[in-house]
Amino acid sequence: MAYRIVGSQCTSCSACEPQCPNVAIFEKGGVFAIDPAKCTECIGHFDQPQCVAVCPVDGTCVIDNSVPRARAA
Template sequence: MSLYITDECINCDVCEPECPNEAIYQGEEIFEIDPGRCTECVGHYDEPQCVEVCPVDCILPDPQRRESEETLFARYEALMDEAS
């Protein structure tokens, strides 16, 4: 499943540069994650890098977007094709 950022976000900006898929962006009030670009770092890292660096633990799995590792890897491959 992709991740989302809760309203507990303090806008510290440490997550955005860690995202290898550029899925994190500044929303109207807090940072947000584009679920169409989030792979939970599958294909890049063993763990989601945004979760690793978040000081307030406000990045969680999105219960509305349950996705298998295969789906996340397919998204990773599509994003890499798009980038080249």
């Protein structure tokens, strides 16, 4: 599964964008979003997803259950 950003909770602080090792986070319409095709949940890079780790609003970066789970290479 990839992560997604709950747009209604995103404060557009941009803390997550530079932390993503896969360049999966981008700004769209004043809030940030995650490209599920690029998101690997930070598997192989970090112990926890960096978007979750740096987001100042709990519950904003959440697992997107509509996307298959990422696997380590």
